[in-house]
Amino acid sequence: MNPNYQLTDSQDSYGFGFLDEFAKREIRRVILKAISIPGYQTPYASREMPMGRGFGTGGLQLTLSMIGPEDTLKVIDQGSDDSVNAVNLRKFAELTCPDVSTTESTTEATLIQTRHRVPEIALREDQVLNLQVPYPDPLVIVEPSEAKRKIMHGEGDYARLLTKLYEDLVKFDEITISHRYPTRINGHYVIDPSPIPRYDVPKLHQSQALLLFGAGREKKIYAVPPYTNAEPLVFDDVPFRTENFYNADGKRRACNRCGSTNSFLDELNLEDGSKAWQCSDTDFCNRQLARTDAGEVTQ
Amino acid sequence: MNNPNTALQPDSVWSPLFQQRAFRALMTAFSFPGRRQPLPPCVDAKGPACIAAVLCDNEVTLADPDHLIQPDDIRRLGIGEASVENAGFIIADGSRAPSFEPALGSLAEPEQGATLIIRVASLDGTTAFPLTLRGPGIEGTQSLGLRGLHDGWLAERARWNRNFPMGVDLILVDDTQVVALPRTTQISGGGN
Numbered sequence: 146m147n148p149n150y151q152l153t154d155s156q157d158s159y160g161f162g163f164l165d166e167f168a169k170r171e172i173r174r175v176i177l178k179a180i181s182i183p184g185y186q187t188p189y190a191s192r193e194m195p196m197g198r199g200f201g202t203g204g205l206q207l208t209l210s211m212i213g214p215e216d217t218l219k220v221i222d223q224g225s226d227d228s229v230n231a232v233n234l235r236k237f238a239e240l241t242c243p244d245v246s247t248t249e250s251t252t253e254a255t256l257i258q259t260r261h262r263v264p265e266i267a268l269r270e271d272q273v274l275n276l277q278v279p280y281p282d283p284l285v286i287v288e289p290s291e292a293k294r295k296i297m298h299g300e301g302d303y304a305r306l307l308t309k310l311y312e313d314l315v316k317f318d319e320i321t322i323s324h325r326y327p328t329r330i331n332g333h334y335v336i337d338p339s340p341i342p343r344y345d346v347p348k349l350h351q352s353q354a355l356l357l358f359g360a361g362r363e364k365k366i367y368a369v370p371p372y373t374n375a376e377p378l379v380f381d382d383v384p385f386r387t388e389n390f391y392n393a394d395g396k397r398r399a400c401n402r403c404g405s406t407n408s409f410l411d412e413l414n415l416e417d418g419s420k421a422w423q424c425s426d427t428d429f430c431n432r433q434l435a436r437t438d439a440g441e442v443t444q
Numbered sequence: 445m446n447n448p449n450t451a452l453q454p455d456s457v458w459s460p461l462f463q464q465r466a467f468r469a470l471m472t473a474f475s476f477p478g479r480r481q482p483l484p485p486c487v488d489a490k491g492p493a494c495i496a497a498v499l500c501d502n503e504v505t506l507a508d509p510d511h512l513i514q515p516d517d518i519r520r521l522g523i524g525e526a527s528v529e530n531a532g533f534i535i536a537d538g539s540r541a542p543s544f545e546p547a548l549g550s551l552a553e554p555e556q557g558a559t560l561i562i563r564v565a566s567l568d569g570t571t572a573f574p575l576t577l578r579g580p581g582i583e584g585t586q587s588l589g590l591r592g593l594h595d596g597w598l599a600e601r602a603r604w605n606r607n608f609p610m611g612v613d614l615i616l617v618d619d620t621q622v623v624a625l626p627r628t629t630q631i632s633g634g635g636n
Contacts, residue, residue, distance in 0.1 A: 166460055167501055173467045174499050178555040180474040181613040181626035183580050187555045211471065213464040270476070292552070299551035299609060331580050331628065333608065351583075355475040370475050373580035 162209040163241040172210035179368040184334030186365040203359030204277035214244035219254035224262040224425035263345040265429040268354035278360035283327040283337040327378045349375035403433035457489040473624035478577040478586035507531035538564040541596030554609035565592025579629040
């Protein structure tokens with residue numbers, strides 16, 4: 146987006162936050178119901194946004210319906226503040242929400258909109274995380290009818306999903322879900338926690354911050370309230386595993402840039418054909434780097 | 445771009461800025477059940493009318509059996525009228541025991557359960573027998589002291605919410621503060 150871009154006069158009458166007040170009010174009502182029924186995919190009338198569905202319109206509608214002039218917004222895409230999706234959504238918020246501050250710092254933000262990652266730094270009670278969700282229903286791989294899925298969710302009937310996981314174990318000795326790991330909220334509903342890696346799933350459990358999930362194309366909003374149990378769907382004798390980033394020698398890889406060994410790493414293909422690993426959360430990586438520069442020992 | 449500060453008086457309950465701030469208070473209240481949240485200041489409404497202005501419009505139904513909202517405000521809300529049994533939102537006086545059966549939603553659509561906006565005398569915490577709350581949004585337990593809520597409400601709420609995910613969500617409000625009790629909150633203790 147051109148930084149000097151100005152809306153034409155005919156568009157200048159958009160309200161604060163682009164959405165009209167009726168749209169905001171509907172999303173607000175749905176958010177409260179979603180918090181009241183943790184993990185339930187609450188239907189809502191997803192609005193047309195000036196970007197394609199699938200580009201984060203669900204998360205954006207959550208953000209725009211709650212943001213106010215006192216807020217500080219951070220937008221990340223796969224942990225990065227600087228990738229295309231994050232930059233464009235942040236610029237859209239800057240354009241349509243005058244007086245709102247934006248930041249790249251996880252600790253300064255009051256609202257964080259994210260695509261596919263939960264920040265490394267633990268969130269606080271006064272923060273809200275809005276996740277962009279492409280596919281909200283974990284049951285869709287075992288049941289094509291939404292009417293039937295809604296009954297299954299209501300009854301807490303996830304037998305067929307567990308069968309799918311069991312078949313994976315039989316075939317591959319491993320549950321082959323790398324991201325979007327089905328997670329049971331408050332002992333009842335199972336959610337698709339959006340395409341976050343397994344590494345991030347434990348961060349949903351007893352989080353201090355409210356976590357909201359918005360699926361714009363599928364027209365669903367769901368929530369994991371603070372201090373709520375979020376348990377990945379597993380079997381008693383097969384514990385849940387997260388990515389370990391071990392190399393061939395069984396040693397944990399470190400970030401190429403900041404040296405951190407306790408963050409989620411992206412695998413990079415370098416020009417000479419070799420590989421390198423680097424923190425996916427750029428704010429976390431920059432903080433580690435600043436600490437190292439200041440002479441402190443990392444770890 | 446419209447600046448929210450100039451669209452209407454910011455301290456009017458109908459201004460977008462008030463509604464955004466009040467919604468955030470409500471969202472925080474629902475996230476942390478039992479914690480008191482101050483409503484932002486406004487000049488032309490208080491208590492239940494503020495909540496109705498933030499959440500209700502012509503897409504929802506609201507029942508006000510105790511006539512706690514001024515007729516002018518009802519017209520301004522443009523809400524659909526409904527009987528208490530069918531309404532999506534119910535505004536009630538907490539000092540009297542409930543005498544209705546609200547919508548509880550269905551197994552497939554539990555969000556159709558009503559939201560009850562209950563006016564109480566005070567949420568300032570001064571009571572000899574506070575309620576003890578447990579559930580999502582609460583780290584361990586949360587204590588809630590309030591005055592002006594008839595015991596019948598808690599008994600009926602427990603009955604309405606006995607089959608999760610069906611149930612009702614309560615918003616308790618006095619003139620300036622709000623407390624939310626979503627259907628997942630378990631309540632024990634109390635008595636005044």
